[in-house]
Amino acid sequence: MNLQQTLELQVKAAIKALFQAELQSVEFQATRKEFTGDITIVVFPMLRVVKGNPVVIGEQVGQYLLDNVDDVLGFNVVKGFLNIEISDRYYHSFFQSINNTLNYGFLEANDDKAVMVEYSSPNTNKPLHLGHVRNVLLGYSVAEIIKASGKKVYKTQIINDRGIHICKSMLAWQRFGNEETPESTGLKGDKLVGNYYVKFDKAYKIEIAQLIAQGLSEDEAKKKAPILLAAQEMLIKWEAGDEAVVSLWKEMNGWVYKGFEETYKNIGVDFDKYYYESDTYLLGKEFVSEGLKTGVFIQKEDGSVWCDLTDDGLDEKIVLRSDGTAVYMTQDIGTAIQRIKDYPDVGGMVYTVGNEQDYHFKVLFLILKKLGFDWAKHLFHLSYGMVDLPSGKMKSREGIVVDADDLIQEMADTAEEISKELGKLEDYSEDEKKALYKTIGLGALKYYILKVDPKKRILFDPKESIDFQGNTGPFIQYTYARIQSILRKADVSRNLSLNTADLILHEKEKQLLKQLENFPEIIQNAAAQHSPALIANYTYDLVKDFNSFYQNVSILGADSALEKAFRVALSQTVGQTIKNAFKMLGIEVPERM
């Protein structure tokens, strides 16, 4: 039982003993630093069950706690706030309980239901850009957080491998490609294919202009441009299983997958299972006809199938075209069901997809509920805001993007520049340095993206580089590296069943222990709210507290061997906690920097 739980019971007992009243809950907050005390109980809410002056009630409850709880050493009441002083002994025993655990805060899987987290889910006609980076980082991190909170997690994605977009790249490649391959050009496959997507768009625009010059309206021109018609024809051939088209499709998708793998590896994320739309849309169709029988869907005269959601405050939504072909929704229904078939232990899913699809997922979840799947109650759309450039939206078609691989490289280059200026790594080999620059650069990028609320849109200005100072990834990595440096220098043995109970805690030490105590709860909150930002902000607070401790208290120069051992152990635990927290964000920590 932790301190807060103990106090809660005792406060309730106090209210019962003093006023014969039942308190539902007790409100706690950290004591503000201008007051004395370690934890504060807010008296105001008690006024609902106990009539009287909050200060007087606070005094009485405070006295009761002083008399009945060993670890309460004193109290004071300011207005309606009861500030409690806690003994050092309590904090020492807390520290003993976590001192030798490497995975403090993490729970083993303790739920027989697993969670499937989907992220990335790119189209296969262009390389990954900054928008995908936000998606991938968020999804990966949320998966790690849920795992740490005590659930089994499967990471997955759905690859949008079919459709007109890939035909456009294929067509442009056929026309302008001169048999280029990733091998012949040395280009990453996704980049090569992406270039042809851009080439298609250029040719398309020229044709549109020509048609308009011939007197067609813009709308007509857009529909009748020959190159677009050719792409549409190709799609029809693909769906008919035309051998030449399908084999080109396979080849070019293969190039793209290889390129994606490289980028994922570069970013440091992975997946347990891939799904392809070309595999799951048929299952979706099956369940649409199933739902048609049970009345979940209705068929219109032209043969199209719809789901009537007007009773739920939404519109009618199409789930099958009049020609019987699948739409986006059909595929997603199929994919969800396929996943549960493959992983029967999955009890819920998280979809990491941009907020422009809020409506789509609202509808999808509702339809799955109507189809009667009980896991449909536990679907969550992890919706996030767009990443915009100062010039506006990123447009792959026009080549206006911040490419993921380039961005990572630039971050590493910046880390290298800063490192060289500081010149602390003379004895590192070139390979070690390179790895470190990447760790730092990626750390800066990941932290920058994950520390903000996913719902907010990000305006990314490539000219204003991401910071390496202040509330940043490198700042936290630096603190970790400093701690490792101390541990290397400390000649105290690590295995500490230290008897520190009699040591008087320095204010900074106590602050660190209080902060450490919050970690498990932060993980649970972050998992419940699907919020890496909570982990990022917690880590920042912890690190600030540590730096203040480090700068104000001598660790290796402590007065006694015991005190030194305690401070080293405390530093080590803080370091481990930073490492654990950053693991959930997918950020590595360096031994030196």
Place this chain on the structure above:
RNA sequence: GGUCGCAUAGCUCAGCUGGAUAGAGCACCUGCCUUCUAAGCAGGCGGUCCUAGGUUCGAAUCCUAGUGCGAUCACCA
């Protein structure tokens, strides 16, 4: 137009289920490297928490209306 989201310091953002005088970082200004890594620490400057009502002992937080920005409302994905 309907629906959804966002709005806090010059800039980027925290602020948990309503609680004390709204917090960080960047930028700007002071100090601190002959002691454990100065990518740091200590401090200063900086606020109409978009506006107006309401609920409450108490509102940045909850409710209503409005303003601004974004998204969405396809037999596209």
